Amino acid sequence: MEELILELKEEIIRVLNLEDLTPEDIDPNAPLFGAGGLGLDSIDVLELIVLLEKRYGIRLASAAEGKTIFTSVGSIAQFVSENRKK
Amino acid sequence: MKKEWAGTTYGSAWMHKWLVRMLRYMDVRILYTFVAVFLIPVCLLVNPSAGIIYRYFRKRLGYGPLKSALMTYRNHCLFGQVVIDKFAMYAGKRFSIEVEGYEHFQELAGKEESFVILSSHIGNYEIAGYTLKEERKALNALVFFGEKDSVMANRARLFAGTNTKMIAIRPDMGHLFEIDQAILGGEIVSMPADRLFGSQKNLQLPFLGATADFPYGPFGIATLRSLDVLAIHVMKQKSRTYRIYVTPLQYNKEAPRKEQIIELADKYVAEVERMVKRYPTQWYNYFEFWSVEHKKDGKNE
Numbered sequence: 438m439e440e441l442i443l444e445l446k447e448e449i450i451r452v453l454n455l456e457d458l459t460p461e462d463i464d465p466n467a468p469l470f471g472a473g474g475l476g477l478d479s480i481d482v483l484e485l486i487v488l489l490e491k492r493y494g495i496r497l498a499s500a501a502e503g504k505t506i507f508t509s510v511g512s513i514a515q516f517v518s519e520n521r522k523k
Numbered sequence: 524m525k526k527e528w529a530g531t532t533y534g535s536a537w538m539h540k541w542l543v544r545m546l547r548y549m550d551v552r553i554l555y556t557f558v559a560v561f562l563i564p565v566c567l568l569v570n571p572s573a574g575i576i577y578r579y580f581r582k583r584l585g586y587g588p589l590k591s592a593l594m595t596y597r598n599h600c601l602f603g604q605v606v607i608d609k610f611a612m613y614a615g616k617r618f619s620i621e622v623e624g625y626e627h628f629q630e631l632a633g634k635e636e637s638f639v640i641l642s643s644h645i646g647n648y649e650i651a652g653y654t655l656k657e658e659r660k661a662l663n664a665l666v667f668f669g670e671k672d673s674v675m676a677n678r679a680r681l682f683a684g685t686n687t688k689m690i691a692i693r694p695d696m697g698h699l700f701e702i703d704q705a706i707l708g709g710e711i712v713s714m715p716a717d718r719l720f721g722s723q724k725n726l727q728l729p730f731l732g733a734t735a736d737f738p739y740g741p742f743g744i745a746t747l748r749s750l751d752v753l754a755i756h757v758m759k760q761k762s763r764t765y766r767i768y769v770t771p772l773q774y775n776k777e778a779p780r781k782e783q784i785i786e787l788a789d790k791y792v793a794e795v796e797r798m799v800k801r802y803p804t805q806w807y808n809y810f811e812f813w814s815v816e817h818k819k820d821g822k823n824e
Contacts, residue, residue: 452780454780454781478722478723478724479696479699479721479722480699480721480722480724480739480740480743480744481724482696482699483699483702483703483743483744483747484743484747486699486700486703487703487747487748497700499700500695500696500697500699500700503696503700504695504696507696
């Protein structure tokens, strides 16, 4: 799981152009959106949806599903480890 | 912080209903005259939009004080006309439409892949939704969640039986999934590319000689899956004639993503600039469009 979390942090930094951050700066349990976390914007969700599809072969079905998954890097890693096809 | 657009048509549901009923029987030109003589002068006195548009003519287009004042009046009259035209469409009236570059729309509609349409609040884009109907591909138009029920009901009525659907931009992320599904299904996604709504992520771009904030979202979405993009603007020619401009926007799909976004956004802004210079009185962004920060340090002047 640790390896997957690190990989996800690197991918998130790459696809969202968060060049000022290193994987160590990202707390896997910190919220992705809003204050006190990564401070991602709603439009970034689309980037994460495509990241999951292209990198792990996972296609999300609904917004409701996305809401739970895109809580933190840790929650994404948990979902990816259980559903990855690649 | 930049003010987010309220995203709703002015007036109450009762007013909208009354307008539609009246326009079933009345020539639009009668209402145009009423609005120009009685409503616009009052609006110019009490509404901050007068100052905003006056500054747009003075600073961005370099007009003299008198010409700017006259053009501000003309701009508000034309805005009144396009709103009346929108309700005239709801009332069943039809306008004469000329289309320039329709072949670009047809070419992309014939492909299997999805494509994106970008538009702005110039002219009367809503007319395009009722005109550029496409049987081969569904057209998904992004609309603001906060729009009045009466306007949404009228739109839904006009779109009934057509291949056009509306995706409401909501505070949660539901609309992003709908957009993604539409793209994966090879459908058309139409988005306004001049206002921040939903996402606050923006691109600061030179526009009419100063820096302005454009939304990141439409350009990010188009480049995310390397989609083809069309700029579509619908400009008023005469009282009952509109001209639709369909312009393909090419960008290097092999370039790093960040560069793709900037190239596409630059090309779109250049197209809006071309339209605005051709139809200067049809600019309908009634808020401080150019970055306040740049005004403060003099870069915007």
